[in-house]
Amino acid sequence: MRDRLLTLENEIRSSLEQSSDQDSLEALRIKYLGRKGLINQLIKEIAHLSTEERKVYGNKINQLKQKLSSELNSRFERFKEKSEATFEPLLPGKVPHIGHFHPLSKTFSEIVTFFKNYGFTVETGPEIEHDWYNFGALNMAKDHPARDMFSVFYIKEDLMLRSHTSPVQIRVMEKQKPPIKIICPGRCYRYDAFDASHAPVFHQVEVLYVDEGVSFGELKWILSEFVKRIFGPKTKYEIRPSFFPFTEPSGELAISCTVCGGEGCSVCGNSGWLELLGCGMVHPQVLKNVKISPKTYSGYAVGMGVERVAMVKYVIDDIRVFYNNDMRFLEQF
Ligand SMILES: [Zn+2]
Known part of the structure; x- marks a missing residue:
């Protein structure tokens, strides 16, 4: 052995x-x-x-x-x-350029994700709208002076390219009974001159929550969470009184300047604040227009420009850079 x-x-x-x-x-x-x-x-x-x-x-x-x-x-x-x-490629080649999301798409997805996490569902609507949805149901009758705020592209009388995403809330409220908890992201059109702060085509996200006993406090709370999540926990915010025909009371949310932190600089015009979005409690007449009783139900609505949010977040002072497709700009994101 x-x-x-x-x-x-x-x-x-x-x-x-x-x-x-x-x-x-x-x-x-x-x-x-x-x-x-x-x-x-x-x-x-x-x-x-x-x-x-x-x-x-x-x-x-x-x-x-x-x-x-x-x-x-x-x-x-x-x-x-x-x-x-010892592995080597047979032929020397170029490493393919891997792209990334456009800053607007990134901002869009951050906003949508935030609200989805709080139980909102995404709804969309047509970009060609009837007068009733773009204005009438939103408490802006034919002769309402507030219509002038929205420079509308008319296709023919009573038919237009939507000038905001608010028509989608009317379409949803017509079909659905409360509780309604939706966001409507999408493109909007206005014939504003194409300058540093206006574009004829831009993007909005509409937020709507209607149920029994929805209060302004809840609106304030969701906005404070939103500001913390998108701009960082140290960002201060304030809601100022404003006016929109479809909300009462109406407010405007401003946040502490993302450049100077509220000290005052040229970006915020030395005020220390940057205006971000419009909001308010859904006007009782708007609820009546879609046959929801304002005695039983109340709701809040928020409308924000995606370009505006991205400009404040990334400190961009000219809206046109989003559409120029200049790689020197896009590669920074
Ligand atoms: Zn500033």
Whole structure:
């Protein structure tokens, strides 16, 4: 037994030295460590030895088995590393340029994600709207002076490119009974001159929550969470009185300047504040227009320009950079 063990050890050593790749190592493993391998054959033969010898050779064979197994493993690893390290592409090539989201898309998705996390669902509506949805139902009759705030692209009388996303809340409230908790992201159109702060096509997100007992406090709370999430926990905010025909009371949310932190600088006109969005409690007449009783239900609405949010967040002073497709600008995001 002793001689056979020595012969086997020598044989294994020289086979290991000769093996030059992973395939030959695998062949060795099967030959010696496999179920019908040489080492297992030897183990079977131990049964014919005396108790004393069985103990001695059993130990020795086990040691040989373990040694061979760990030696095979480490050689496997070495061959593997070598084959990975020496890999080279057949032809030199260019690393493909991987793109990323446009700053407006990024802002859009941050806003939508925020409200979705608070249980709002996304609704969309047509970009060509009827007068009733764009104005009438929102408490702006034909002769209402507030219509002048929205420079409308008319297609024909009573039909226009929507000038805000608020028509979507009317469409949803007509079909659905409260509780209604929705956001409406989308494109809007106004014939404003294309300058640093106006674009004829821009994006808005409308937020609407209607249920029994919805209060201004809840509106204030969701806006404070929104400001913290989008602009950082240290950002201060205030809601100032404002006017919109479709909300009563109406407010405007301003946040502490993202450049000077409220100290006063040229971006915030030394006021320390930047106006961000409009909001308010849904006007009782708007609820009546969609046959929801303002005696039972109340709600809040928020309308924000996505460009405005992105401009405040990334300190951009010209809206036109979003549409120029200048890579020097886009690559900064
Ligand atoms: Zn400032």
